[in-house]
Amino acid sequence: MEVKSTTKYVRLSPKKARDVAREIQGLPVSSALDILTFTPKKAAFHINKTLKTAIADAENNFSLSAESLIVKEAVIGAGPVLKRFSPRAKGSAGGILKRTSHIFITLAEAPEGEAKPKRVNVSKKAENKA
Structure with missing residues (x-):
């Protein structure tokens, strides 16, 4: 079962x-x-808040335990852009783009037979050796 927030x-x-x-x-x-x-980072605060919401939804709405959940997807999409102007030299104006984001998090149950997945660190040195 997947839970989205x-x-x-x-x-x-x-x-x-x-x-x-x-x-x-x-x-x-x-x-x-x-x-x-x-x-x-500021992003960590907002992603943490969204993740906690997804966990609460999984526990309360779908009766899943938080220990058995993994983060299947964490996607950041672009939202609308606020366009503003800043005065520049000789009467011209420079544009400022104030961007917004949409945060999508999908949780899934970890497979029972397998160990919990770990993050894989791939360095450039390891890639060159292979």
């Missing part, structure tokens, strides 16, 4: 939020919460 119109650039979202994909929920709690 969404937060829309977050006043944060999607490019900055995607870095944080990539860190928690495929991890058990407890590990993902730990990583988000100690990540010093």
